[in-house]
Amino acid sequence: MSNHALAERHRLAELLAAAGPDAPTLCAGWTTRDLAAHLVIRERRTDAAAGIRIGALAGWTHRVQSAYAERPYEELLKLFRSGPPLLSPFALPGADEAANTVEYFVHAEDVLRAGEDWTPQPVPPGRAEALWRRLPLLARLEAHRRSPVRLELRHPDGRSLTVGPAGSPTVRITGEPGELILFVYGRGDRTTLTVDGPEDAVEALRHALPLP
Numbered sequence: 373m374s375n376h377a378l379a380e381r382h383r384l385a386e387l388l389a390a391a392g393p394d395a396p397t398l399c400a401g402w403t404t405r406d407l408a409a410h411l412v413i414r415e416r417r418t419d420a421a422a423g424i425r426i427g428a429l430a431g432w433t434h435r436v437q438s439a440y441a442e443r444p445y446e447e448l449l450k451l452f453r454s455g456p457p458l459l460s461p462f463a464l465p466g467a468d469e470a471a472n473t474v475e476y477f478v479h480a481e482d483v484l485r486a487g488e489d490w491t492p493q494p495v496p497p498g499r500a501e502a503l504w505r506r507l508p509l510l511a512r513l514e515a516h517r518r519s520p521v522r523l524e525l526r527h528p529d530g531r532s533l534t535v536g537p538a539g540s541p542t543v544r545i546t547g548e549p550g551e552l553i554l555f556v557y558g559r560g561d562r563t564t565l566t567v568d569g570p571e572d573a574v575e576a577l578r579h580a581l582p583l584p
Contacts, residue, residue: 376499377469378455380476383493384411385453387483393445398482398559407479408448409441415456473499474506477550478557485562492564495550504531504549507556511535515556518580521573525552543569543577558582 393405402410413436440448456462462471477499484490495503504527511525516535522542526532527549534542545555547565554563561582567574577583 375469376502377472377476379496379499380473380480381452381455384476384480384483385449387480388452389449391483395483396486397479398486398562399479404483405441405445405448406437407482408445408452409437409443411479412448412451413437413440415460415462416451418461473502474510474553477503478554478559481550481554481559481562485559490562492551495548500549503553507549507552508533508535510553511556514558515581520576520580521569523577525555527552541570541573543567543573555581555583560584 388404388408391404393403393408395404397404397407399407399410413433417436417440419432419436456468462468484493507525511523511533512535515523519536520540522534522536522538522540524532524534524542524544526544526546528546536542545552545560545565545567547555547563551563551565554560555565558581561584563584565584567583569577574583
């Protein structure tokens, strides 16, 4: 059985190692060191990980992450490479694959595309299909609430899904599944997507979600 999360973990670790601890990322305000610390506490410090999503706990999460970021960079990468400890929720059967395939793909691209000169890495067909399967839910969670227009997210093979306010003008966004995932997560300005639709609708969308 394919383990896309494990493959993306290795890819992300290699990109972090190659970039070094002080490189920029697409995560606002974070260097690669900050990103590595985030990845470690997310699966090793459940007491702090909740603040990633819950605003009231964000201060504690920030303090714990900052403390981890002061550790040697190689130590952070070693912890991340080794995977979740036995008592981590991510160590439950299937949890890593379900929760981290997209997480690690997006963060790998956060490192890869942070510089001015970047070239997308090819995504294996099986992994691209796994990303496509996850796209409908993620689009509804991440893009639906932010987009002022109807979005048609279109695969190059013709498959598509639609999210966004009914009755609004439609903007079609076409590209590989990984590029569409990056768009719904707000990284659209660093993608190879094509965008089609009424000019005013595209402009309204651009103010809500970055576009190429």
